[in-house]
Amino acid sequence: MKKEKENRIEMDRRGFLKAAAISSMAFCMSPSLEKVKAAGSAVGIQPYWANRSVPPSMAAVRCQRTLGSGKAAFTVSAIGYGCMGLNHNRSWHPDRKAEIALVREAVERGITLFDTAESYGYHVNEKLVGEALRGYTDRVFVSSKFGHKFVNGVQMKTEEDSTPANIRRVCENSLRNLGVETLGVFYQHRIDPNTPIEVVAETVGELIKEGKILHWGMCEVNAETIRRAHGVCPVTAIQSEYHFMHRAFEENGVLAVCEELGIGFVPYSPLNRGFLGGMINEYTKFDPDNDNRQTLPRFQPDAIRANTCIVEVLNAFGRTRGLTPAQIALAWLMNKKPFIVPIPGTTKLSHLEENLRATDVVFTDDEVKELEKIISSIPVMGNRYDALQESKVQK
Numbered sequence: 001m002k003k004e005k006e007n008r009i010e011m012d013r014r015g016f017l018k019a020a021a022i023s024s025m026a027f028c029m030s031p032s033l034e035k036v037k038a039a040g041s042a043v044g045i046q047p048y049w050a051n052r053s054v055p056p057s058m059a060a061v062r063c064q065r066t067l068g069s070g071k072a073a074f075t076v077s078a079i080g081y082g083c084m085g086l087n088h089n090r091s092w093h094p095d096r097k098a099e100i101a102l103v104r105e106a107v108e109r110g111i112t113l114f115d116t117a118e119s120y121g122y123h124v125n126e127k128l129v130g131e132a133l134r135g136y137t138d139r140v141f142v143s144s145k146f147g148h149k150f151v152n153g154v155q156m157k158t159e160e161d162s163t164p165a166n167i168r169r170v171c172e173n174s175l176r177n178l179g180v181e182t183l184g185v186f187y188q189h190r191i192d193p194n195t196p197i198e199v200v201a202e203t204v205g206e207l208i209k210e211g212k213i214l215h216w217g218m219c220e221v222n223a224e225t226i227r228r229a230h231g232v233c234p235v236t237a238i239q240s241e242y243h244f245m246h247r248a249f250e251e252n253g254v255l256a257v258c259e260e261l262g263i264g265f266v267p268y269s270p271l272n273r274g275f276l277g278g279m280i281n282e283y284t285k286f287d288p289d290n291d292n293r294q295t296l297p298r299f300q301p302d303a304i305r306a307n308t309c310i311v312e313v314l315n316a317f318g319r320t321r322g323l324t325p326a327q328i329a330l331a332w333l334m335n336k337k338p339f340i341v342p343i344p345g346t347t348k349l350s351h352l353e354e355n356l357r358a359t360d361v362v363f364t365d366d367e368v369k370e371l372e373k374i375i376s377s378i379p380v381m382g383n384r385y386d387a388l389q390e391s392k393v394q395k
Contacts, residue, residue, distance in 0.1 A: 054108070054109060054110065058109075059109065059352075059353035059354075059356040059357045060109040060110045060356055061077045061078055061079050061109065061110040061111055061356050061359045062110060062359070063077075063078045063359060064076060064077055064078060064112075065077075065078045065264075065338060065339065065340075065341050066264070066339070067185075067215075067236050067237040067263075067264025067265075067266065067339065067341060068215065068234065068235070068236035068237060068262065068263055068264050069261075069262025069263070070234065070262065071234060072215060072234035072235065072236045072262075072263075073236075074141075074184070074185065074214065074215050074236050074237070074264070076112050076113040076141065076184075076341060077110055077111045077112040077113055077341075078334060078341060078359045079111065079330065079334070079341065079342055079343070079344070079355065079356065079358070079359050080111060080112075080113035080114065080115055080266070080341055080342070080343035081103070081106050081111050081113070081114050081115065081343060081344075081345065082115050082268060082269075082343040082344060082345035083103070083114055083115055083116045083120070083125055083128075083129050083345060084115075084116070084117070084120045084125060084345055085345040085346070085347060086099050086103075086125060086128055086129070086345070086347060087099075087120065087121050087124050087125055087128060088120040088121040088124070088125055088290070089120075089290065089291055089292045089293075090273075090274075090290070090291060090293075090345070090347070091286050091287035091290060091291040092287055092290075093347045094347055096128065099128065099132070099347060100128070100131060100132040102346075102347065102348075102349060102352065103129065103132035103133065104132060104133075104136065105349060105352065106352060107133070107136045107139055107140055109352070109353075109356055110356070111140070111356075112139060112140045112141060113140070113141055113143065113184065113341065113343070114129060114133065114140060114141070114142045114143070115142075115143045115144075115239075115266075115268070115343045116129045116142060116143070116144050116145075116178070117144055117145035117187075117189060118144065118145060118146065118148065118150075118170050118173065118174060118189075119145070119148045119150075119155060119189065122150060122153045122154075122155070123153075123173065123177050126144060126173075126174055126177035126178050127177045127178075129142060129178060130142075130177055130178035130179040130180070131179075133178070133179075134179060137179075137180055141183075141184025141185070141214070142178050142180060142183060142184055143183065143184045143185035143186070143187065143217075144170075144174040144178070144183055144186060144187070145170075145186070145187040145188070145189040145219065146162065146166065146167050146170035146171065146174075146186065146187070146188060146189060147160050147161065147162045147166075147167075147170075147188045147189035147190050147191075147192060148160060148161070148189055148190065149161035149166075157388060158388070160189075160190050160191065160192040160193070160194075160392070161192060161195075162188055162191075162192035162195040162199075162200050163192075163195055164199065164202075164203040167200065167203045167204065167207070168203070168207070171183070171186060171207055171212055171213065172212075174186075175212065181211070181212075182211060182212060182213065182214055183212065183213045183214065184213075184214055184215065185213070185214070185215045185216060185217050185236060185237055186204060186207065186213040186215070186216050186217075187216070187217045187218060187219050187237075187239055188200055188216075188217075188218045188219060188221075189219055190219060190220060190392045190393075191218070191220075191221055191225065191392070191394055197218075197221075197225050197228050197229045197232075198228060198229070198232050200229065201216075201228075201229045201232035201233040202232055202233070204216040204233060205232065205233035208233070215236035215237070216233065216235065216236060217235055217236055217237035217238055217239055217264075217266070218235065218238055218239070219238070219239045219240060219268075220239075220240050220241070220392070220393040220394060221238065221240075221254075221394045222252065222253070222254065222394040222395060223252065223253035223254050223256070223257040225394060226238060226254065226257050226258070226261070226263065227257060227261070230261055230263065235261075235263050236263065236264060237263065237264040237265065237266045237341075238254065238258055238263060238264070238265050238266070239265075239266040239267075239268055239343075240254070240265075240266075240267065240268065241267065241268055241269050241384065242265070242267035242268075242270065242333065242340075242342075243267065243269065243270050243271065243272045243276060243329060243333070244272070244276060244310060244314075244329055244332065244371075244375050245272050245275070245276070245298075245307070245310060245380050245384075246272070246380075246384055249265075252395065255337065258339065259337065259339070262339075263339070264339045264340075264341060265337065265339060265340045265341075266340075266341050266342070266343055267333055267340065267342045267343070268343055270329060270330055270333055270342035270343070270344050271326055271329055271330070271344055272298075272329075273293055273296075273299070275298075275299075275304070275307070275311070276310070276311060276314065276325055276326060276329040277324075277325060277326040277329075277351070278311045278314070278315065278324070278325045278326070280299075280304065281304060281305075281308065282301040282302075282304045282305045282308075283301075284304070286299070295386060296382070296383075296384065296385065296386065297382035297383045297384075297385075297386065298380070298381070298382035298383060298384055299382070300382060302381070303381040303382035306381040307380060307381055307382070309378055310375055310378055310380070311325050313371075313374050313375055313378070314328045314329065317370075317371060323361065324354055326344075326351070326354055326355065326358070327354060327355075327357060327358040327361060328358075328361075328371070330342055330344060330355060330358035330359075331358045331359075331361035331362075331363060332363065332368065332371060334358070334359065334361075335361075335362065335363045335368060336368075
């Protein structure tokens, strides 16, 4: 009987998501998590945040933020979970059982936004995340991405594919891999120079109407592209690399246009691929078969040696405040703008707890200015990407 009741609740929840996605607006619909909770309670699903049972002393995220605005608003936990490193590009990792347990622990600690992509080990990461979140989909949302070109499971590094047919194909694959009927946010992973962004926006708008995605966003795009896309189908979030060592968005107009248009910002690699956590030095060995950091200019020994002084600034700042460098880096982002939701990844419970405690940190304006003044005076050695990857990032 208990199993039958759980099945009925899950079917009702899925039915609600589809109905909401189809009926909410003529072209692009985006209910927030608050709306999902309200409607879910009518079919027996209790509001998630009202049931938090994590002891006050335990590390957890207890606050929410809203990505996007108006019909594109999407309320999620103040910090998300980047899932890429569970299997892809981050050297060695625990076995599958341990990783699934860690993802589920993140759910129990209050995280409601999990980020994956087709390309994180072609379909491998999506299937892992889907297994980990099985039985928890009444509490969380999963975001995935489209746009890279694959032939027989191999990524074509020099080409992108955001044609409508490929967007739909990737969406169906992601839904199947994750075991869900609706994606939280569907991002364009990189811009496709051969497909106008207006065509991309029209296609995701159709997917929203069909109830297959709730929201959409783009990665590593410029302000002009954001405006063009948003004019066709409201954008909920921009996902790009953003941290103390990469702050281009403060000057190139992207953060400004997000604030102007009411679009959220989701920083990936908010700890600069682990570097700002203080656990990487010039002697660190990266797995040659599963870690892209060994190919990045910023992670060569001489660059690591030179850039370590930035971590030391964070160490000095945190020493009198009881904070680690990672907590300072994450809290700084969350203190910058209320529409910023970083998605650090980890394979360790201790680092998950460390990251979650950053959501409780509030800096004064003077503290933020102090940090930024010191770090801005330190030149960063090494580019964040190689030439090919950098060419795919809009300036």
